[in-house]
Amino acid sequence: MPLSANNPDRTSWLHVDKNSDFPIQNIPFGVFLTRDDIITIGTRIGDTAIDLGALHQLGYFDGIPLTDDIFLQDTLNDFIADGRKTWRLVRNRIAQIFDSDNTTLKNNKQHKEIVLFRLDEIEMQLPVQIGDYTDFYASKEHATNVGTMFRGADNALMPNWLHMPVGYHGRSSSIIPSGIPIHRPQGQTMPEGAEKPVFGPSKLVDFELEMAFITTDANDLGEPIPIDEAEDYIFGLVLFNDWSARDIQKWEYVPLGPFLGKNFASTISPWIVTLDALEPFRVETPKQDPKPLPYLQFKGKKSFDIRLEAAVKPKGAKETIVCKSNFKYMYWNMAQQLAHHTVNGCPVNSGDMMGSGTISGPTEDSFGSMLEITWRGEKPVKMKDGTERKFINDNDTVIMRGYCKNDDVRIGFGEVKTKLLPVFSPQKKK
Numbered sequence: 348m349p350l351s352a353n354n355p356d357r358t359s360w361l362h363v364d365k366n367s368d369f370p371i372q373n374i375p376f377g378v379f380l381t382r383d384d385i386i387t388i389g390t391r392i393g394d395t396a397i398d399l400g401a402l403h404q405l406g407y408f409d410g411i412p413l414t415d416d417i418f419l420q421d422t423l424n425d426f427i428a429d430g431r432k433t434w435r436l437v438r439n440r441i442a443q444i445f446d447s448d449n450t451t452l453k454n455n456k457q458h459k460e461i462v463l464f465r466l467d468e469i470e471m472q473l474p475v476q477i478g479d480y481t482d483f484y485a486s487k488e489h490a491t492n493v494g495t496m497f498r499g500a501d502n503a504l505m506p507n508w509l510h511m512p513v514g515y516h517g518r519s520s521s522i523i524p525s526g527i528p529i530h531r532p533q534g535q536t537m538p539e540g541a542e543k544p545v546f547g548p549s550k551l552v553d554f555e556l557e558m559a560f561i562t563t564d565a566n567d568l569g570e571p572i573p574i575d576e577a578e579d580y581i582f583g584l585v586l587f588n589d590w591s592a593r594d595i596q597k598w599e600y601v602p603l604g605p606f607l608g609k610n611f612a613s614t615i616s617p618w619i620v621t622l623d624a625l626e627p628f629r630v631e632t633p634k635q636d637p638k639p640l641p642y643l644q645f646k647g648k649k650s651f652d653i654r655l656e657a658a659v660k661p662k663g664a665k666e667t668i669v670c671k672s673n674f675k676y677m678y679w680n681m682a683q684q685l686a687h688h689t690v691n692g693c694p695v696n697s698g699d700m701m702g703s704g705t706i707s708g709p710t711e712d713s714f715g716s717m718l719e720i721t722w723r724g725e726k727p728v729k730m731k732d733g734t735e736r737k738f739i740n741d742n743d744t745v746i747m748r749g750y751c752k753n754d755d756v757r758i759g760f761g762e763v764k765t766k767l768l769p770v771f772s773p774q775k776k777k
């Protein structure tokens with residue numbers, strides 16, 4: 348099926364700023380609460396949010412096999428489960444409805460009042476009910492940096508790392524959309540030189556600059572997904588800040604891996620940008636040496652050129668960009684991750700989310716966590732307001748942005764933004 352929604356020559360009758368992440372070629376999917384307190388599935392062109400539930404009720408999706416209530420839901424799971432053919436039909440239709448040459452909705456004032464919203468009239472929600480969340484560790488630069496810090500340069504990469512996309516099962520209950528503040532976690536740590544662990548607030552709260560992909564129903568128990576088919580089951584991507592408490596993580600992670608140092612919060616950008624919209628931005632995956640086992644071998648361009656940045660904004664001050672990275676640096680691509688995840692027969696469902704792992708690039712200014720940027724705190728970062736950061740302070744806001752750009756079009760993700768509040772205090776809640 349042609350991806351007519353991607354036509355770079357198309358313009359919309361809705362206003363789109365030149366540097367918008369959301370031109371008519373993007374057409375992401377999200378869930379929002381409207382000014383009338385109604386929850387609906389929607390999309391966005393420029394700074395206009397579009398209620399797809401209302402559009403469907405008004406007949407604008409006639410001819411596409413959709414159930415009546417498919418967009419009148421508080422998650423995208425059922426729509427995602429409809430599969431890639433339906434996602435494409437819907438994106439193509441939305442592109443038609445808002446094309447500059449199409450006056451049907453444009454000239455219908457009454458319909459426009461029902462369907463269109465300004466961004467300040469809506470409140471973005473978590474777009475999917477995430478059943479299972481897996482986090483990979485797929486950036487070679489990140490794994491090498493962390494390994495060097497904890498085990499020395501000679502043993503930086505574990506022996507398995509170059510042979511498989513290493514990952515762990517995370518926790519979905521603490522995944523939240525952009526804009527919701529979180530508290531500094533407390534936990535057990537083993538201070539340097541101490542003989543016994545202590546309990547208290549984490550002193551080393553960090554971000555991880557990641558992206559995550561969201562899947563559709565892919566396979567039954569026992570059935571691996573072949574690597575050539577893996578991308579058919581990827582609905583789209585979001586920006587992903589995988590908050591981490593490094594001191595808790597360091598004490599707890601042997602031998603079973605990350606636990607409370609990771610599961611206190613992870614934040615995603617609210618608009619899911621479809622894999623289809625990212626088609627023009629395919630690039631080669633970094634060279635893989637040694638050659639992976641046959642089930643991880645792939646053909647074609649399976650990585651994506653997505654420019655990423657992370658900024659820290661102290662309370663009442665301007666933000667400072669602390670790193671610029673790119674999704675294309677990932678050593679293991681998404682198709683390899685999904686093929687590996689299911690090669691043992693593990694089933695993947697609609698709404699599952701898979702994080703890339705911290706995306707660090709080759710240079711110091713492209714490292715995707717404070718742990719790496721400040722090298723365990725040894726090289727603090729100078730902020731625009733004159734203060735310094737080793738890790739994230741109370742009342743700092745961490746902001747991540749991402750977009751793709753070529754000569755024709757810019758497709759972006761907007762931002763994911765989270766403020767770190769001080770440790771939770773029961774008195775203050777009242």
Ligand code: MN
Nearest residue numbers: 482555589704
């Ligand atoms: Mn992570």
